[in-house]
């Protein structure tokens with residue numbers, strides 16, 4: 437694999453940043469300081485990290501309601517993200533989007549999305565645009581297992597296949613759609629089999645192995661840039677928290693959670709890096725401490741910011757009343 441030590445260090449940093457951000461988002465929500473829902477990505481960090489590490493800065497991603505990890509992995513700034521969670525004017529969407537609608541067009545982040553399955557067709561649009569402009573860009577579309585039962589999933593794979601669009605469909609199979617287990621919501625074990633219907637490559641991989649995710653996405657990106665069309669990659673993973681914060685998780689057992697915690701992607705990468713003498717444990721600890729500080733600073737930034745003005749609710753809705761386009 438063409439993975440430099442620097443790239444692996446960067447992946448460690450991204451995974452630790454996602455974990456620290458999510459833990460802080462969990463705390464702030466528990467204190468009642470962030471309005472709305474929050475769906476945490478803890479346990480699934482390897483998917484966003486491995487996938488985005490295979491992309492260039494001007495490539496695109498589409499995200500989901502569980503989007504913080506995707507945004508951080510594609511280069512989102514935790515300060516503006518945290519401010520958005522707090523509903524502050526200094527947030528990515530001026531505090532009007534919240535956790536589920538963070539976007540940063542300047543980094544190719546086409547948006548988290550509260551509508552399950554909505555990202556699939558946005559990704560096809562981005563792929564069509566890249567193909568039309570012959571820009572060489574690709575789009576990674578992140579989505580959950582349950583969203584593959586939505587019609588949008590099938591429409592998107594079909595069109596992307598027919599038109600050979602540069603889209604990489606990355607399924608985060610965490611075994612549940614809210615409280616409904618995969619075996620209750622679909623009559624298949626491996627979602628990658630659905631690629632066969634559209635005559636595109638489909639693979640199932642260990643989504644808690646960041647290097648495996650990187651390798652699979654890297655290959656799919658090369659395939660897409662070669663104008664050979666889309667790939668479906670199913671990453672088996674698990675969320676450690678409930679569907680949303682406040683979910684009592686009565687639909688799953690403590691044993692199941694414990695089994696998956698043993699497969700936590702973060703200690704796994706730490707062990708790989710230390711065993712192969714790419715990083716020492718002291719270096720990883722120092723990295724983690726600096727990240728925790730950055731996330732704490734993001735909370736201070738968010739708290740010191742101004743809450744979005746009520747009158748601003750009608751701004752940025754129609755293009756003719758946009759006063760100032762905010763593209764970070």
Ligand SMILES: Cc1ncc(C[n+]2csc(CCOP(=O)(O)OP(=O)(O)O)c2C)c(N)n1
Nearest residue numbers: 502550551552580581582583610612613614
């Ligand atoms: C169109 C639509 N239907 C239903 C919902 C309610 N809903 C929110 S998340 C979710 C389940 C999503 O499960 P999955 O796609 O596996 O993603 P995960 O939450 O596991 O990451 C549902 C049904 C929604 N937001 N949008």
Ligand SMILES: [Mg+2]
Nearest residue numbers: 580581612613
């Ligand atoms: Mg799911």
